[in-house]
Amino acid sequence: MQFAQRLQNVETSAIRELFKLLGKPGIISFAGGFPDPALFDVEGIAAASEAVLKNNPGPVLQYGATEGYQPLREGISRFMAGKGSTVTPEGLIVTTGSQQALDLIGKCMISPGDKVIVEAPTFLATIQCFRLYGAHIIGAPIDADGVDVDRLEALMKEHQPKLVYLIPTFGNPSGATLSLERRKRILEIAVRTRTLVVEDDPYGELYFDQAPPASMLALSDGVPGSRDWLAHCGSFSKILSPGLRVGWMIAPPELLAKATMCKQFSDAHTSNLTQAICAHYLTQDRLGDTLAVVRQTYAERARVMAQALRRELGDAIDFNAPQGGMFFWARLTGMNGQPAQAAEFAKRAIDQGVAFVPGAPFYAHDPDLATLRLSFATADVAKIEEGMARLKLALA
Numbered sequence: 001m002q003f004a005q006r007l008q009n010v011e012t013s014a015i016r017e018l019f020k021l022l023g024k025p026g027i028i029s030f031a032g033g034f035p036d037p038a039l040f041d042v043e044g045i046a047a048a049s050e051a052v053l054k055n056n057p058g059p060v061l062q063y064g065a066t067e068g069y070q071p072l073r074e075g076i077s078r079f080m081a082g083k084g085s086t087v088t089p090e091g092l093i094v095t096t097g098s099q100q101a102l103d104l105i106g107k108c109m110i111s112p113g114d115k116v117i118v119e120a121p122t123f124l125a126t127i128q129c130f131r132l133y134g135a136h137i138i139g140a141p142i143d144a145d146g147v148d149v150d151r152l153e154a155l156m157k158e159h160q161p162k163l164v165y166l167i168p169t170f171g172n173p174s175g176a177t178l179s180l181e182r183r184k185r186i187l188e189i190a191v192r193t194r195t196l197v198v199e200d201d202p203y204g205e206l207y208f209d210q211a212p213p214a215s216m217l218a219l220s221d222g223v224p225g226s227r228d229w230l231a232h233c234g235s236f237s238k239i240l241s242p243g244l245r246v247g248w249m250i251a252p253p254e255l256l257a258k259a260t261m262c263k264q265f266s267d268a269h270t271s272n273l274t275q276a277i278c279a280h281y282l283t284q285d286r287l288g289d290t291l292a293v294v295r296q297t298y299a300e301r302a303r304v305m306a307q308a309l310r311r312e313l314g315d316a317i318d319f320n321a322p323q324g325g326m327f328f329w330a331r332l333t334g335m336n337g338q339p340a341q342a343a344e345f346a347k348r349a350i351d352q353g354v355a356f357v358p359g360a361p362f363y364a365h366d367p368d369l370a371t372l373r374l375s376f377a378t379a380d381v382a383k384i385e386e387g388m389a390r391l392k393l394a395l396a
């Protein structure tokens with residue numbers, strides 16, 4: 001078949017190949033990016049489903065507005081206000097997961113050959129999605145405080161990108177959180193250079209001890225003009241359930257209008273039923289308790305993973321323990337005398353019954369082959385301990 005030329009820019013992710021091996025019985029996997037299904041508030045979601053079908057069956061089973069189910073837009077507006085961001089219901093659209101918001105941004109903003117700056121490393125699906133639109137993607141280096149702003153600014157000057165895509169809070173895969181000072185600086189640079197910055201924030205609520213710095217969206221109120229250059233993507237996937245496929249996008253009115261138009265041609269609207277479930281759920285005062293359990297569980301797993309990694313792998317691995325989110329980003333040091341190749345290590349790990357994802361695919365270019373990502377979200381504490389012991393065997 002003669003497929004569209006745009007498909008030449010992308011290939012299925014290398015990670016998918018690894019996932020084929022995960023069917024092996026008894027494997028302990030830190031490879032996935034899923035939240036723990038045991039933490040879904042099934043009772044609350046069931047009650048919300050029943051309520052919306054009982055009270056409002058017509059509209060929730062009918063076609064709906066492309067912009068989103070109005071009570072949910074209002075609910076998200078209140079939810080964002082609770083996080084310090086002022087956004088009217090009309091200032092956001094509901095999307096089919098935040099993944100769709102990223103796709104709509106790509107569709108609206110990227111012409112073939114346009115340059116886009118992302119963190120190195122960043123969310124793989126964003127790299128793939130933007131490449132599908134023909135983006136030339138440039139990676140900006142990061143450290144434990146998120147993207148290096150001096151380097152970002154220099155890259156922006158050199159490449160004049162169409163947009164800059166960041167995951168400032170508990171990044172995937174990096175786990176890193178952009179400092180408050182860097183957030184403000186980036187907003188100022190966006191205004192000065194008239195460049196769209198996309199803040200992708202699916203993990204901000206998953207903090208352990210301390211809330212992260214305010215989102216760039218919340219901070220934009222204090223940086224004159226920055227709201228005109230900022231898009232923000234949010235999602236219920238990691239705080240409620242990814243299967244609902246409900247996310248949202250907040251953007252300057254012009255972009256929001258174009259994205260709504262493109263969404264109309266794409267899926268017409270996000271499922272009214274799941275939007276109504278989310279809307280009802282938000283009115284039930286359950287999210288706080290649900291999030292408290294998720295935060296506590298992930299914090300404990302991350303603590304155990306950090307200790308076990310240090311104990312079992314010692315000098316062979318470097319990492320910064322994250323303060324929230326779902327991921328450890330680590331780097332093999334080669335101290336054990338082995339070449340520091342995470343892909344090789346991943347194969348040996350599978351032989352020992354433990355899986356993680358090598359870091360290379362998360363780079364748009366020039367991958368650091370020694371890096372890897374470990375998710376602590378789905379394995380319980382005992383499995384994390386056992387998994388790290390198996391990793392040690394794989395190192396030998």
Ligand SMILES: Cc1ncc(COP(=O)(O)O)c(C=O)c1O
Binds near residue numbers: 097098167
């Ligand atoms: C950084 C980031 N953005 C966006 C998404 C997409 O999430 P969803 O479409 O489920 O909202 C993910 C999912 O893992 C992610 O890690």
